[in-house]
Amino acid sequence: xxxxxxxxxxxxxxxxxxxxxxxxxxxxxxxxxxxxxxxxxxxxxxxxxxxxxxxxxxxxxxxxxxxxxxxxxxxxxxxxxxxxxxxxxxxxxxxxxxxxxxxxxxxxxxxxxxxxxxxxxxxxxxxxxxxxxxxxxxxxxxxxxxxxxxxxxxxxxxxxxxxxxxxxxxxxxxxxxxxxxxxxxxxxxxxxxxxxxxxxxxxxxxxxxxxxxxxxxxxxxxxxxxxxxxxxxxxxxxxxxxxxxxxxxxxxxxxxxxxxxxxxxxxxxxxxxxxxxxxxxxxxxxxx
Amino acid sequence: xxxxxxxxxxxxxxxxxxxxxxxxxxxxxxxxxxxxxxxxxxxxxxxxxxxxxxxxxxxxxxxxxxxxxxxxxxxxxxxxxxxxxxxxxxxxxxxxxxxxxxxxxxxxxxxxxxxxxxxxxxxxxxxxxxxxxxxxxxxxxxxxxxxxxxxxxxxxxxxxxxxxxxxxxxxxxxxxxxxxxxxxxxxxxxxxxxxxxxxxxxxxxxxxxxxxxxxxxxxxxxxxxxxxxxxxxxxxxxxxxxxxxxxxxxxxxxxx
Numbered sequence: 001x002x003x004x005x006x007x008x009x010x011x012x013x014x015x016x017x018x019x020x021x022x023x024x025x026x027x028x029x030x031x032x033x034x035x036x037x038x039x040x041x042x043x044x045x046x047x048x049x050x051x052x053x054x055x056x057x058x059x060x061x062x063x064x065x066x067x068x069x070x071x072x073x074x075x076x077x078x079x080x081x082x083x084x085x086x087x088x089x090x091x092x093x094x095x096x097x098x099x100x101x102x103x104x105x106x107x108x109x110x111x112x113x114x115x116x117x118x119x120x121x122x123x124x125x126x127x128x129x130x131x132x133x134x135x136x137x138x139x140x141x142x143x144x145x146x147x148x149x150x151x152x153x154x155x156x157x158x159x160x161x162x163x164x165x166x167x168x169x170x171x172x173x174x175x176x177x178x179x180x181x182x183x184x185x186x187x188x189x190x191x192x193x194x195x196x197x198x199x200x201x202x203x204x205x206x207x208x209x210x211x212x213x214x215x216x217x218x219x220x221x222x223x224x225x226x227x228x229x230x231x232x233x234x235x236x237x238x239x240x241x242x243x244x245x246x247x248x249x250x251x252x253x254x255x256x257x258x259x260x261x262x263x264x265x266x267x268x269x270x271x272x273x274x275x276x277x278x279x280x281x282x283x284x285x286x287x288x
Numbered sequence: 289x290x291x292x293x294x295x296x297x298x299x300x301x302x303x304x305x306x307x308x309x310x311x312x313x314x315x316x317x318x319x320x321x322x323x324x325x326x327x328x329x330x331x332x333x334x335x336x337x338x339x340x341x342x343x344x345x346x347x348x349x350x351x352x353x354x355x356x357x358x359x360x361x362x363x364x365x366x367x368x369x370x371x372x373x374x375x376x377x378x379x380x381x382x383x384x385x386x387x388x389x390x391x392x393x394x395x396x397x398x399x400x401x402x403x404x405x406x407x408x409x410x411x412x413x414x415x416x417x418x419x420x421x422x423x424x425x426x427x428x429x430x431x432x433x434x435x436x437x438x439x440x441x442x443x444x445x446x447x448x449x450x451x452x453x454x455x456x457x458x459x460x461x462x463x464x465x466x467x468x469x470x471x472x473x474x475x476x477x478x479x480x481x482x483x484x485x486x487x488x489x490x491x492x493x494x495x496x497x498x499x500x501x502x503x504x505x506x507x508x509x510x511x512x513x514x515x516x517x518x519x520x521x522x523x524x525x526x527x528x529x530x531x532x533x534x535x536x537x538x539x540x541x542x543x544x
Contacts, residue, residue, distance in 0.1 A: 071420050100422040111417035114408075128423045 016242040019048040019230050024181055024213040025070055030079035032062070032069060039065050041237035043079070047230075052207050052214040054228035056221055058259065058268060061235045063217040064108065067183045070215070071105060072096045083181065101129060104179035108186040110170035112158040118145070119154040122173045129177060144172040148202060164195035171199070175206060182206065184216040188223060200227055221260055225249065233259060235268070312505045313497075319431035326432065333436035341397045341444055348393055349448035352385055353377065353455025361464055370464070374471035375478025377456040378449075382479065382488040383544070386449035388536050391495035393448075394441060395528035399503035402433055403524035406507025407517035415508070430504050437500025438493060445492040487543045494539065495532050502528045 025047035032040045039062035047053045055063050068074040069081055072088045081088045086099055112121050122141045126132060132140070145151040148168040158166055167187065174182065184203065188196050204227050207214045218224050224231065225245040233241040233248070233256055241248060241256040248260065258266030274280070323330045356377050364370045406429065409415050418425045453475070460466040479485065503524040510520035 073416065073419060097422040097424070100420055103420065105417075105420045107413055107417060109413065111413040113414055113417075114412070125421050125423070128421070128428070 016239055017247065018242070019046055019051070019053075022049045023047060024049040024084065025215070026080075026082040027066075027070075028080045028082075030069065030081060031077045032065065032074065033077065038237055040076075043234070043238050045232050045234075045239055045242070047213060047215055049213050050207075050211045051229035052203065052216065052227055054224035054231045055215065055217045055234060056219060056224055056231060056259070057234040057240075058219060062237070063219075063234065064185050066234070067105065067185050067215070067217055071100060071103060071183065101177070102180045103183065104174035104177070104181070105183045106167070106171050106174050106185060106187055108189060110158070110163075110166040112161075112166055112170055112173070114158050116157075117154070118150065118156050118158070118161070118169050121158070121169055122176055125173065125177050140176065141172075144176050145169075147175075148172045149198065164191045164199075167191065167195070167199065168202075171202060178210065179212065181213045181215070184214065184218075186218055187216060188218060188220045196223065203227060221262070225260075235259075308509075309501070309505055312508070313501050315426055316430055316434045316501065316504070319427050320435050322427050323431040323435040329428075329432040330435055333432045334440055337398045337402070337433070337436045337440045338443065340401055341394050341440070342447070344393050344397050345390055345444045345448050346451050348389060349381075349386070349451030350455045352389060352448075353381065353452030353457075354459055355455075356380060356385070356452065357456035357459035361460065370460075370466060371470045372474050372478070373460045373466060374453075374456065374473075374475040376474075377460075378453055378475045378479050379484060381449040381452040382484045384536070384540070386445045386452065387488050387491040387495060388532060390445040390448045390492065391441065391499055391532045392529055394437075394444060394495075395499050395503070395525055395532065398437065398440070399499050399524050399528050400521050402437065402500070402503040403507035403510070404517055404521045406430075406433075406504060407510035407520045410508065410510050411512040411514070411517055413512070425508075430508060434500050434504055437503070438496040441496030441499065442489045442492040445488065449488070483544070491536065491539050491543075494535060498531045498535060499528045502531060 023046045027043055027045045027047075030040050030043040031038070032043075043066075045055075055066060057063050065074065069076055070083060070088065072091065075089050083099060084102075086095070088096070088099070091099060113124065116124065119141055122144055123137050126137050126140060142151055142154065145154055148171055150165060150168055150172065153161070153165065153169075158169070161169065171187075182203075187199050187203065191199065200223060203214060203216065206212050216224060216228065225248060228245055231241075231243065231245055231248050232239050235255065240259075241251050241253055243251070248256065251257065251260075255267045257263070258268050264270055357373060360373055360376050361370060364373060364376070406415075409429065415425045415429070418428060457471065460471050461468050506520040506524040506527070507517075510516045
C-alpha cells in the first residue's frame, strides 16, 4: 500500500518532552489513514504507567482513532504500538483478546447494550470472563454502580437513561474487571457541569486509588489540564506539543497557544479550504 | 492493463463478496457448538425468532390452504376426482409451498429483524464494545441467532403446512361437503413420510441456514449509519428471497 506524502509538521517532533519513568504504551512512527486521507504520519508518543495522560487535539485530528489503534481495533499502516510488552499490530486474535482483558474502554456514546438492563450491562464482562457465583456478581456490580452514583438505577434500561447517566453506566462496566489501563474517549462531551465534575473526579479517583494507567482523549482543554499528569497535543498527523499541564500552558508554539486559548486567529484554520467568499455568493449559481 | 483490470473487477468483487460470505458461514457453523453450550441465550433467540414470525406463518398457512383447496377443488371436480383433494393439497404444502413460503415470510419478518438488530448494534458501537471487552461478537451475538434461525425454520414450516391442511379441511369438508374419511384417507394414501415430509423438512433446514446467514451477514457488516442499516435490511430480504427460490429449484431437482 502506498502512503500519501504526510503534511509538514507545524513543529518538530524530535525535541518534544518525553515522560520519565516506566511507560505503559509506546507509539513509534505510526502512520494511519482512511483511504487517501492520512490521519497519522509518523506519530510518536509514550503513555506513562500509572498516570493520567490526556490526548488533546481539534476534531478530526485522530484522537479516537488513536484509541482504536491502541486497542487493536484498527491496524497501523506503518510503525509500532506497544502496550506493556506486546506489540498490538502483530498479535493473534486470541492474544489480542487476552491483552484486552487488561484494558477498559469508555466509549464516547457509552455503547451500552440496549436489550440489557443497567445491572446486566455492568455484569456483562463479569459473566463473560469469570465463573463467579451470582451473589458475588450481584455485590460486585452494585459496588461499581455505587461508585458512579447509579446503584438506584440498576433496573433501568439504557433507553431510560440520560446521556450523562449512560456514560456513567458505561464507566462502571469498563472498570468492573479492574483493568490496568483505561481509555476514555471524549468522556466529557455533552455532559452538564455536575456530571462533568463527577466523571472527572471518578477518573482521578480510579487512577490515584488503583494505580490505573489512564488515557483520556478529549478537546476539553481546561478540564484536561486540571486533571492530567501529562498532555499530548496532536494535529496534522503528529504531536504538536507534549509535557505536563504547566508546561503546555507556557508553550510558545503559536499552534499550541491558539489551541489552549481557543483563539479564532492562528495557524489552525477555522474554515474548511474554499474559494473566495464573494465569488461563491455572487458568482454563477451551481447546482449542488 | 487498466482496461483489463476494469473488465475483471466486477468478477473479482463478486469473488470477494462470495468469499466473505463463505467465511462468515464457516465461522458461524464452527461456533454452533458454543451456542449450544449457552442454552439460555439460544433458547431466548429461538423463542424470539419463532414468536415474531408465528402469527404471520400461521395465518399465511391457513389462507394458502384455503386458496389451494378452492383452486384444486374446481380443477378436480372437472374430472370427478375431488376425493384426491386432501392428498393433493398436503403434497403441495409439504413438498413446495410450506418450505418456500415459510422461508419467504421468515426472510421478510424474522430476517429483517435480525439484520436491523445487528445493524443497529454495529451503528451504536455495541459490537465494538464487545470486541474491546474481549468478547467475540460472532460467538456471543451471531452464533445463537444463527442456530435459532436454522431450527426455527422447519418448526415454522411444519406449522405453516398444518394450518394449510386445516384450511383445506375447512373448504373441502365444511364448505364443499366432501366426506371427511375420504379427505383424510386420500392424504394418508398420497403422502410418503420420507420423500414428502422429510424432504420438505430438509428443504426448510437449508432455507433456514441461507436466510439466517444472509440476514446476519448483512446486519453484521452494515455501514454504521441509519441509511446503512436500512440498506442492509432491504438487502437481507432481497438476497434471501432470491437465494430461497434458487435453492428450491436446485433441491427439488435433486430430491424428486
